Amino acid sequence: MVKVLLWGSLRAHTDGQAEIEVQARTFKEVLDRLAEAHPGLRPQIERGVSMAIDGRVYREAWFTPIRPDSEVVVMPYMQGG
Amino acid sequence: MAFDSHEKRQFKQVGTRPPRPDGVDKVTGRAQYGADVTAPGMLTARILRSPHAHARIVSIDTSEAEAMAGVKGVVTGRDFALPEDAGLADIAVNVMARDKALYDGHAVAAVAAVSPAIAKAALKAIKVQYEVLPHVTDVDAAMQPGAPVVLEGRALESVPAGMSVNVTHASEFGHGDLAAGFAKADRIVERSFKTAATHQGYIEPHACLASVTVDGKADLWCCTQGQFMVRTVCAALMGMEASQLRVTASEIGGGFGGKTTVFIEPVALVLARKTGRPVKITMTRDEVFRATGPTVSTSIDVKIGMTKDGRITAGEARLRYSGGAFPCGTVDMGAMAAFAAYDLEAVRTQGWNVLTNRPKEAAYRAPGAPQAIYAVESVVDELCQILKLDPLDVRIRNAAKKGTKSSYGPVFDDIGLLATLEAAKAHPHYKAPLKPGQARGVSCGFWFNFGGNTCVSLNVNTDGTVGVTEGNPDIGGSRASISLMAAEELGIPYDKVRTIVADTASLGYNDVTDGSRVTFSVGLATIAAARDAKVKMCARAAKIWGIDDEAVEWKDGAAWPAGPNAGQFPPMSLAEIAAVSFQTGGPIAGHHEVNADGAGVSFGVHLCDLEVDPETGKTTILRYSVFQDAGKAVHPDYVEGQMQGGAVQGIGWALNEEYIYGRDGRLQNPGFLDYRVPVASDLPMIEAVILEIPNPGHPYGVRGVGETPIVPPLAAISNGVSRAVGVRMQELPLSPPRVLKAIKAA
The missing domain is CATH 3.30.365.10 (Aldehyde oxidase/xanthine dehydrogenase, molybdopterin binding domain)
Incomplete structure (x- = not known):
């Protein structure tokens, strides 16, 4: 199981939980499991999110491996100028 | 790719300050910016813009303008497809208003004519009937109950119930116990601030030239931070396949983020398709301020x-x-x-x-x-x-x-x-x-x-020079930086490398030049492409020497026999390997494609x-x-x-x-x-x-x-x-x- 930290406003769709545990080995599996367990997150996930895995931010990296002890933080999709 | 911490690198090229490769063209006026591109039979287009901050468009009568001598085509919002994707649909509506003009300067119609003067005169012949609506331009006022409604039904699921209809998105971040934290403070200060919207102020106004053939192929030359983004958006708005639209980025006179979307490009394309002639649009400074994208x-x-x-x-x-x-x-x-x-x-x-x-x-x-x-x-x-x-x-x-x-x-x-x-x-x-x-x-x-999608090709020429093909418009000197990294990795002088920015038909997809990503991502891909080419050059040397590929290593710009059983051979430089490349297996090139992370x-x-x-x-x-x-x-x-x-x-x-x-x-x-x-x-x-x-x-x-x-x-x-x-x-x-x-x- 991987602990996934969500940004604050997503808690409205997870019964107030900021940290969710999911069975996942990759970036995509984290998002798939989150959307299955908490369908209210699906619209945001489909619009796009970034994910920090052990401090490194990934934008669309489905197969990035995640260890059970990885620090995983779901973040808004990064944009720049 | 991780930092090369395994080797204590002494940079030879990276960190130096060679003259900028685009400098001569820019100071002599030879550089081709967006407005410099022309085509035979080209029409000039002008855009009619709303004089109201908020108004319902009751009707648009273009008949008089269309009848004018020299006018070849007029378009309104009805001429543009509305994609299903909400983000693309917003771009389409921003490019040309449909039911409502949403801000002062919002485009409502466009004319293509044989001269700028005729196009400008024709704008005056277009009759737009507006029903002026209450407007709001202040962020705090727009959040108040009873504020004029800009758009309805756009709130995302993140917005709590009870907020103004104008609130479309809400977010929250943080950690820890705020109350406990403030209780520990000796002093607390609470203040409110406001900042005005500002514009990037790039010196070059937006400009483009579009050409569409009768069999549906299109070319677009434009001033942009991302030709691939332009292709994606314009193809969607035109109902075209991406392969049929080739977008070439001009030199760019500043962008700073403001050229990461489209404003006039779809208009030029629709007019070109409607008239069968190339269509050019160059924004005035007034239009740039009123109708491009300032900050929040x-x-x-x-x-x-x-x-x-x-x-x-x-x-x-x-x-x-x-x-x-x-x-x-x-x-x-x-x-x-x-x-x-x-x-x-x-x-x-x-x-x-x-x-x-x-x-x-x-x-x-x-x-x-x-x-x-x-x-x-x-x-x-x-x-x-x-x-x-x-x-x-x-x-x-x-x-x-x-x-x-x-x-x-x-x-x-x-x-x-x-x-x-x-x-x-x-x-x-x-x-x-x-x-x-x-x-x-x-x-x-x-x-x-951040990093992002990046594709680089690195071609080793038979005379020992190298061409790097990348797909990001050079805003801040990236061609020099990319050439420096290629030269560093290959071990050849900087002046043996030339980097060019390719059009959308010549290279795989590259994200926009934004997010401070280009020197990081394109540099990373260039280093990887150079390493790919080095592996191939080592293999060519191994063939020539009749030894295993693994018995050859690359250092100081040349292939060297390495290891106890490699034998004694004089090193072969990049130029020497390149000179016989046709005889040893054909052209040599390195490639790398990546969605880069780790910025x-x-x-x-x-x-x-x-x-x-x-x-x-x-x-x-x-x-x-x-x-x-x-x-x-x-x-x-x-x-x-x-x-x-x-x-x-x-x-x-x-x-x-x-x-x-x-x-x-x-x-x-x-x-x-x-x-x-x-x-x-x-x-x-x-x-x-x-x-x-x-x-x-x-x-x-x-x-x-x-x-x-x-x-x-x-x-x-x-x-x-x-x-x-x-x-x-x-x-x-x-x-x-x-x-x-x-x-x-x-």
């Missing part, structure tokens, strides 16, 4: 608690951003960035995006961060004043560092904030005495940086000495220094240029630049005469101090540098002005009338 305008509340000895115990911010008449998520970036420079036990930021009758926001260097950090750094500075603490010492005491849980969630890896703060503290600027009436402002800045965040610290004329309220910048972690500065001239340029744009933002709307909701200052950007005579030399803390996510340690330097100036200057006049300033810009009013009210 903001209203921000910040509350910070601090102990007597300068430890921040808690921080809270509430950010209200308006990205104009369409939804945008920029407030997320601000809410994440606001407290990023600090190691905090308790922090919370909340953000809301709000619709107003203003043009659709576009990115501008570190979008969303300057405003949020301005507000936070202002309150930190005020606490330093109240508690009589040194502003750099306080920032050093609270600085985020490796292992800090950031205010937006992840734990930081190697970051350079402490190093930049200590460099600023040790610099002669910080110790220099100030004269009476002068003050010094300090601020930290932060930006995320690494960036911090900067700015110092600003200034004085304020008590009679006029005018602020004069006396001395300005920028300290920033560049990872590895590939071409230090360009890095310094980015740091100086960002500082100057931030100075303009802080002191003068703002979108000024009249009571009628119309923009009052759509020109450089009334929208005052800083010019050279307004400024001292900006001193740029580069720090090099390697980014662990890049083989040479490179970090993006382009966005961070626009973040600190807003607060650095406001803090300086506040100290100079003895009043905490809470609104930007610090234009002379506003400062004078504050002085008189004190």
Whole structure:
């Protein structure tokens, strides 16, 4: 199981939980499991999110491996100028 | 790709300052910008724009214009497809209004004619019947109950029930127990701030030329930060397949984020398809201001608690951003960035995006961060004043560092904030005495940086030279930096490498030139492509020598036999291997495709000495220094240029630049005469101090540098002005009338 930290406003769709545990080995599996367990997150996930895995931010990296002890933080999709 | 920590690299090319490869063309007028492209039989198009901030379009009668001699085509919103994707649909509606004009300057029709004069005259013959609607241009007013409704039904699921219909998005970040944090504070300061919308102020207006053949193939030449983005968006709006639309990016006279979307390109394409002739559109400066993408305008509340000895115990911010008449998520970036420079036990930021009758926001260097950090750094500075603490010492005491849980969630890896703060503290600027009436402002800045989709080809020519093909318009000197990294990796002189920017038919997809991504991502892909080519060149040498590929290594620009059983052969240089490439297997090229990650965040610290004329309220910048972690500065001239340029744009933002709307909701200052950007005579030399803390996510340690330097100036200057006049300033810009009013009210 991987602990996934969500940004604050997503808690409205997870019964107030900021940290969710999911069975996942990759970036995509984290998002798939989150959307299955908490369908209210699906619209945001489909619009796009970034994910920090052990401090490194990934934008669309489905197969990035995640260890059970990885620090995983779901973040808004990064944009720049 | 990780940092090459396994080898202690002595750079030979990277870190040098060769002349810029585009310099001669630019100073001799040969460089081809967007407006320089022409085609036989070309028509000129002009766009009719709404004179109202908010109005229902009852009818548009184009018959008289269409009947005019020389007019070849007229289009309105009905001529554009409306994609299902909400983001693309917003772009389509922004490009050409449909039911409603949503801001002053919103396009409502366009004419293509045989001359600019006829096109301009034809605009006057188009009859648009408007039903003028109530408008709102202020972010706080737009959140009030009963505010004019800009668009209905656009709120995302993130917006709590009961908020104004104009609120489209909400977000929240942070950790820890705020109440407990504030309870530990010896002093708490809570302030509200406002920042005006500003424009990127790029010197080159948007321009494009579109050509569509009768069998549906199209070519588009345009001034853009991303030709592949233009292809994606325009193909969707045109109902075309991507392969049938080739987009070529011109040289670009500045973008800063403002050219990361489309405004006129779909109009030119639709007119070209309708008329069967090439169509050119060049925006006027008035159009650039009224109808491209300025920044968000903001209203921000910040509350910070601090102990007597300068430890921040808690921080809270509430950010209200308006990205104009369409939804945008920029407030997320601000809410994440606001407290990023600090190691905090308790922090919370909340953000809301709000619709107003203003043009659709576009990115501008570190979008969303300057405003949020301005507000936070202002309150930190005020606490330093109240508690009589040194502003750099306080920032050093609270600085985020490796292992800090950031205010937006992840734990930081190697970051350079402490190093930049200590460099600023040790610099002669910080110790220099100030004269009476002068003050010094300090601020930290932060930006995320990112990588993204990148594709590079590296071709080894038979004469021993190398061509690198990349897909990102060169805004900040990337062709030089990419050539330097290719030369470094291959071990050949810089002048043997030429880097070009390809069109969309010639290379795989590349994300837009934004997010400070190009030197990082394209550089990373170029190094990987060079390594790919080196493997192939080693294999060619192995064939020639009759040994195993693994028995050959590349060093100092040549293939060498390596290992105990490789045999004795004289090394073969790149040029020698290239010269016989046709005989040894054909052309040699390296490729790399990647969606790059690991860009690494960036911090900067700015110092600003200034004085304020008590009679006029005018602020004069006396001395300005920028300290920033560049990872590895590939071409230090360009890095310094980015740091100086960002500082100057931030100075303009802080002191003068703002979108000024009249009571009628119309923009009052759509020109450089009334929208005052800083010019050279307004400024001292900006001193740029580069720090090099390697980014662990890049083989040479490179970090993006382009966005961070626009973040600190807003607060650095406001803090300086506040100290100079003895009043905490809470609104930007610090234009002379506003400062004078504050002085008189004190």
